[in-house]
Amino acid sequence: MKTFPKNFLWGSATSAPQSEGHSLKDGKSATTWDYWFKTSPEKFHENQGPANTSNMYEMYQEDCKRMKEIGLNSFRTSISWARLLPDGKNVNQEAVTFYRNYFKEIIKNDVKPIINLFHFDMPMWLMEKGGWETRESVDAFAFYAKTAFELFGDLIENWTTFNEPIVHIECGYLNGAHYPAIHDFKKAVQVGYHTLMAHVYAVQAFREVMASGSIGIILNITPAYARSDDKGDQIAKENADLLTMKSFLDPAVKGAIPNDLIQLIKEHDLTPKTVSTDTSLIKENTVDFIGLNYYQPLRVQAPVNPNFPAQTPDDLFAPYDWPEKRINPYRGWEIYPKAIYDVAMMMKNEYNNFPWYVSENGMGVANEERFLDEQGMIQDDYRIDFMKEHLDYLYQGIQEGSNCFGYHTWTFIDCWSWLNGYRNRYGFYRLELENNFKRRLKKSGLWYKETAQNNGY
Ligand code: BGP
Numbered sequence: 110m111k112t113f114p115k116n117f118l119w120g121s122a123t124s125a126p127q128s129e130g131h132s133l134k135d136g137k138s139a140t141t142w143d144y145w146f147k148t149s150p151e152k153f154h155e156n157q158g159p160a161n162t163s164n165m166y167e168m169y170q171e172d173c174k175r176m177k178e179i180g181l182n183s184f185r186t187s188i189s190w191a192r193l194l195p196d197g198k199n200v201n202q203e204a205v206t207f208y209r210n211y212f213k214e215i216i217k218n219d220v221k222p223i224i225n226l227f228h229f230d231m232p233m234w235l236m237e238k239g240g241w242e243t244r245e246s247v248d249a250f251a252f253y254a255k256t257a258f259e260l261f262g263d264l265i266e267n268w269t270t271f272n273e274p275i276v277h278i279e280c281g282y283l284n285g286a287h288y289p290a291i292h293d294f295k296k297a298v299q300v301g302y303h304t305l306m307a308h309v310y311a312v313q314a315f316r317e318v319m320a321s322g323s324i325g326i327i328l329n330i331t332p333a334y335a336r337s338d339d340k341g342d343q344i345a346k347e348n349a350d351l352l353t354m355k356s357f358l359d360p361a362v363k364g365a366i367p368n369d370l371i372q373l374i375k376e377h378d379l380t381p382k383t384v385s386t387d388t389s390l391i392k393e394n395t396v397d398f399i400g401l402n403y404y405q406p407l408r409v410q411a412p413v414n415p416n417f418p419a420q421t422p423d424d425l426f427a428p429y430d431w432p433e434k435r436i437n438p439y440r441g442w443e444i445y446p447k448a449i450y451d452v453a454m455m456m457k458n459e460y461n462n463f464p465w466y467v468s469e470n471g472m473g474v475a476n477e478e479r480f481l482d483e484q485g486m487i488q489d490d491y492r493i494d495f496m497k498e499h500l501d502y503l504y505q506g507i508q509e510g511s512n513c514f515g516y517h518t519w520t521f522i523d524c525w526s527w528l529n530g531y532r533n534r535y536g537f538y539r540l541e542l543e544n545n546f547k548r549r550l551k552k553s554g555l556w557y558k559e560t561a562q563n564n565g566y
Pocket of ligand 1: 519526527
């Protein structure tokens with residue numbers, strides 16, 4: 110039996126835009142997702158847009174009971190900025206009522222909420238002014254964060270500022286998967302810098318408003334593995350780690366952007382606009398904990414004939430198709446559980462054993478109905494194996510002293526996922542879109558319940 114540390118968090122994560130639904134109701138204003146779906150519905154898998162998602166807005170009471178039923182002791186979701194502050198200034202009272210009721214219900218079911226502020230859902234009114242490209246976004250986010258702490262700080266102890274900031278930067282400004290779908294490396298760096306400063310201002314607001322509690326940030330961790338020990342491949346690995354991992358991890362934990370990253374960006378003429386007080390604010394506003402979402406690693410090699418200065422990150426680290434790669438056949442992503450151990454050791458050795466948790470890990474499966482049995486239960490043994498394999502390596506890391514306090518899966522109930530709509534299913538509960546959002550427990554939910562109850566497996 111592998112027993113995890115006392116008070117270990119066994120939970121699951123989702124986000125407001127992916128689970129609430131009611132996306133243009135009860136005073137909420139549009140986000141970039143609402144706008145993009147309205148103007149380009151064909152981009153979305155099977156034309157599935159953000160309007161309804163899993164309808165937790167109406168079903169949260171039963172869903173909170175479900176959390177308890179499958180043994181979750183913690184749960185992460187987010188607040189919708191555009192619901193709470195539809196014009197960025199005035200509080201929407203219907204949103205306050207909804208979130209207070211929802212959070213109370215989570216707590217009533219003995220589940221510890223972790224509330225995040227931004228999960229890729231930029232309000233459209235701010236995007237129209239330039240979104241994260243403008244410094245104004247930093248102040249707007251700081252105001253939103255402060256408002257949320259004031260309104261819900263009596264209920265919520267544990268907060269996070271952003272989910273996977275690298276994703277909205279990369280998808281919005283490099284690869285076209287998020288609005289505004291621009292391809293511009295320099296803008297991507299500026300957007301990243303403003304996101305970092307928005308995070309820093311939110312942490313500052315937290316320290317001012319909250320007498321207790323803790324604040325962190327959720328990062329997608331894609332540790333880079335180099336093709337070989339050759340110098341070029343090793344430099345590619347360092348560049349990848351600097352840009353995709355240390356760019357947020359170092360300032361959040363150590364209070365400084367790595368010098369090597371500042372140099373790299375300067376060398377390639379990508380230096381963003383800054384304000385003179387930023388460096389000291391970054392230093393003063395480090396976090397209390399880190400959440401790391403782990404799905405797959407990065408395999409990298411030295412780029413052949415790269416542009417100088419770099420036009421895209423591919424000029425700094427090129428993707429490498431590792432021949433031994435094990436692939437999730439239902440989603441196409443690499444499965445490499447050992448990276449969780451490597452990350453655990455990195456947190457121990459390079460970040461002074463900073464407290465962290467696995468804030469997302471999970472296996473996406475398309476057409477999951479093929480695994481339905483006669484009783485209507487998805488027999489997702491592949492998902493149980495996936496979790497076990499990752500938890501085995503996490504356990505090893507914890508045994509060797511890494512300060513990991515929890516494991517959250519992605520996700521609790523199958524949810525909507527951006528341009529992929531409902532294609533890839535990750536939940537412990539199957540969502541039947543055709544059946545008025547009915548939730549049906551999967552076999553993995555039963556396994557997780559037992560694991561959480563026994564604090565191990
Ligand atoms: C994570 C995001 C989630 C979710 C998940 C699954 O990176 O934090 O919001 O979307 O990925 O992604 P997909 O549905 O593309 O398989």
